[in-house]
Amino acid sequence: MARAQDSSDYLIAPDPGAARLTRAVGGMDHNGDETTINVVEERPLTIFLNAQEIVTAMTIGDYPAYLALGFLRNQGMLVEGDEITRVNYDEELETIVVRTARETDYEDKMRRKTRTSGCAVGTVFGDMMEGLEGVTLPQTPVRSSWLYALSAKINRTPSLYLDAGAIHGTVLCHHDKPLVYMEDVGRHNAVDKIAGWMMSERAPADDKILYTTGRLTSEMVIKTAMMGIPVLVSRSGFTAWGVEIAQEVGLTLIGRMRGQRFVCLSGEDRLIRDADPSAVAAEPRKSGRKGAA
Amino acid sequence: MARAQDSSDYLIAPDPGAARLTRAVGGMDHNGDETTINVVEERPLTIFLNAQEIVTAMTIGDYPAYLALGFLRNQGMLVEGDEITRVNYDEELETIVVRTARETDYEDKMRRKTRTSGCAVGTVFGDMMEGLEGVTLPQTPVRSSWLYALSAKINRTPSLYLDAGAIHGTVLCHHDKPLVYMEDVGRHNAVDKIAGWMMSERAPADDKILYTTGRLTSEMVIKTAMMGIPVLVSRSGFTAWGVEIAQEVGLTLIGRMRGQRFVCLSGEDRLIRDADPSAVAAEPRKSGRKGAA
Numbered sequence: 001m002a003r004a005q006d007s008s009d010y011l012i013a014p015d016p017g018a019a020r021l022t023r024a025v026g027g028m029d030h031n032g033d034e035t036t037i038n039v040v041e042e043r044p045l046t047i048f049l050n051a052q053e054i055v056t057a058m059t060i061g062d063y064p065a066y067l068a069l070g071f072l073r074n075q076g077m078l079v080e081g082d083e084i085t086r087v088n089y090d091e092e093l094e095t096i097v098v099r100t101a102r103e104t105d106y107e108d109k110m111r112r113k114t115r116t117s118g119c120a121v122g123t124v125f126g127d128m129m130e131g132l133e134g135v136t137l138p139q140t141p142v143r144s145s146w147l148y149a150l151s152a153k154i155n156r157t158p159s160l161y162l163d164a165g166a167i168h169g170t171v172l173c174h175h176d177k178p179l180v181y182m183e184d185v186g187r188h189n190a191v192d193k194i195a196g197w198m199m200s201e202r203a204p205a206d207d208k209i210l211y212t213t214g215r216l217t218s219e220m221v222i223k224t225a226m227m228g229i230p231v232l233v234s235r236s237g238f239t240a241w242g243v244e245i246a247q248e249v250g251l252t253l254i255g256r257m258r259g260q261r262f263v264c265l266s267g268e269d270r271l272i273r274d275a276d277p278s279a280v281a282a283e284p285r286k287s288g289r290k291g292a293a
Numbered sequence: 294m295a296r297a298q299d300s301s302d303y304l305i306a307p308d309p310g311a312a313r314l315t316r317a318v319g320g321m322d323h324n325g326d327e328t329t330i331n332v333v334e335e336r337p338l339t340i341f342l343n344a345q346e347i348v349t350a351m352t353i354g355d356y357p358a359y360l361a362l363g364f365l366r367n368q369g370m371l372v373e374g375d376e377i378t379r380v381n382y383d384e385e386l387e388t389i390v391v392r393t394a395r396e397t398d399y400e401d402k403m404r405r406k407t408r409t410s411g412c413a414v415g416t417v418f419g420d421m422m423e424g425l426e427g428v429t430l431p432q433t434p435v436r437s438s439w440l441y442a443l444s445a446k447i448n449r450t451p452s453l454y455l456d457a458g459a460i461h462g463t464v465l466c467h468h469d470k471p472l473v474y475m476e477d478v479g480r481h482n483a484v485d486k487i488a489g490w491m492m493s494e495r496a497p498a499d500d501k502i503l504y505t506t507g508r509l510t511s512e513m514v515i516k517t518a519m520m521g522i523p524v525l526v527s528r529s530g531f532t533a534w535g536v537e538i539a540q541e542v543g544l545t546l547i548g549r550m551r552g553q554r555f556v557c558l559s560g561e562d563r564l565i566r567d568a569d570p571s572a573v574a575a576e577p578r579k580s581g582r583k584g585a586a
Contacts, residue, residue: 022533023533025531025533025536025558026558027556027557027558027559027561028556028557028561028564029554029555029556029557030437030553030554030555030556030570031570032566035556037531037549037556037558039530039531039532039533039536039558040530040532040533041532041533041534042510042511042532042533042534042535043534058510058511058512058534144323164530165529165530165549166508166509166510166529166530166531166532185508185510185532215459215478216459217335217351217459217478218335218351219351236458236459237332237333237457237458237459238318238330238332238333238459239332239333239334239335239459239478240315240316240318240332240333240334240335241334241335241336241351242335243318243332256330256458260323261322261323262322262323263320263321263322263323263328263330264320264321264322265318265319265320265330265332266320268320268321271321273325277323277324
């Protein structure tokens with residue numbers, strides 16, 4: 001099992017030491033004593049697709065290109081086969097422009113918005129549901145021993161969450177190995193940054209597992225399915241519609257995963273229980289990880 | 294101090310028993326045993342302002358009128374003095390139409406969207422920041438004894454959170470009394486429902502305290518300030534920009550409130566420490582409340 005400090009197996013791991021991502025802020029504690037705590041940054045990033053301004057996301061500000069690409073892809077504004085000709089990030093202006101070979105126009109999409117439970121401003125929900133009609137997820141098996149190993153390793157990986165809190169994490173995993181661990185102030189930014197990374201790296205999705213600290217809402221399930229990932233795991237709880245959609249598209253949905261416990265509400269057929277839960281250590285309270293985030 | 298079951302002092306308290314808000318879903322647990330858990334519902338609600346479709350929110354579905362009014366108000370689409378002539382909710386069509394005496398047109402607003410950390414699709418961030426320029430918050434004092442009493446009572450109030458999890462809560466309070474406790478799958482829905490209730494009841498804001506289970510992001514702080522509430526308290530953590538804005542508008546911002554502990558990062562001058570923290574019981578782990586939600 002991974003050692004506490006071990007981030008070496010990751011392709012991308014959190015960098016809690018990065019100066020740009022947190023700030024020390026002074027205040028007073030419950031005793032009236034001065035205290036300084038580490039607080040995550042939250043910056044606007046305005047995303048353009050060619051000439052069209054699409055959205056302004058609030059983000060910690062790492063991986064702006066992955067965020068922009070993943071957001072546009074998960075919104076269906078970039079589709080399979082779209083040729084990305086250039087991505088220009090201007091840190092000072094807090095803007096990023098994604099340019100494609102073919103021009104695009106999202107006037108209509110921009111008019112109808114869906115406000116979801118999951119911090120995804122700008123989601124065109126109808127479109128996302130349509131987008132699911134084509135989706136079939138591969139019957140990749142998932143071993144409970146992998147889930148326990150992933151959960152233990154991820155919770156011990158140094159992160160902005162453990163350092164400053166008030167942030168969400170999502171991790172792209174293969175078997176028992178976390179590969180890409182993204183964090184952001186908006187849970188969906190973290191997912192979108194993973195989608196952007198997968199696009200950029202042309203990483204296959206069918207053998208992957210997505211782990212999130214956040215709730216398993218309809219939108220979280222839809223995004224995971226649209227990314228082609230057959231298994232979604234969370235420490236947190238479910239919403240009824242999230243479960244319904246997972247069952248419709250045949251996604252394996254596992255929630256409330258803490259220590260030896262978890263609940264599988266969809267896609268049980270992929271799950272191979274090769275680990276003895278009673279042999280799994282209960283979570284130390286100090287892990288500090290939260291649930292219904 | 295409040296008894297565990299005591300919701301009687303509330304004007305509006307959660308109704309975890311309400312059949313429409315949760316669903317029993319069957320699945321399998323970590324041992325491969327069949328299990329049934331209670332899961333919160335998540336329904337679309339499309340909000341119209343007169344003839345203009347504004348947004349589709351994902352909500353548990355209680356208090357649609359408060360949600361619609363509060364959302365429109367917190368977006369600056371309804372302003373002081375707008376006369377609401379009618380609110381029509383159609384449960385079957387999952388739509389709600391808010392009608393005003395004067396016609397409105399939000400084409401422009403609908404074009405520019407801000408995606409925030411806080412689940413507020415459709416927020417026009419620039420406008421919200423402008424909206425703050427006029428805001429001055431009253432110097433209402435807040436006693437630490439109230440904060441401890443509120444925190445203890447709210448955490449023991451029967452709620453969808455304690456029953457099913459995967460939901461956010463926001464509570465409008467006066468002194469040591471929680472008055473209106475709203476929950477929703479999106480944290481900002483809960484805040485908007487409180488704003489809608491305050492509009493409908495013409496409730497004064499200057500003597501109120503807002504308590505939330507969620508993070509103290511820029512948007513959470515902006516909404517609270519726009520609602521005219523001088524004190525915002527959370528169990529969760531802060532973002533740097535949230536703190537900055539609170540300091541600019543002089544809002545008292547208290548976070549990481551658990552058991553006897555809390556941190557005040559803005560508006561310390563309102564805070565009267567009249568309670569002995571060491572006399573406050575630590576939170577029982579079973580309270581189950583989460584932090585960085």
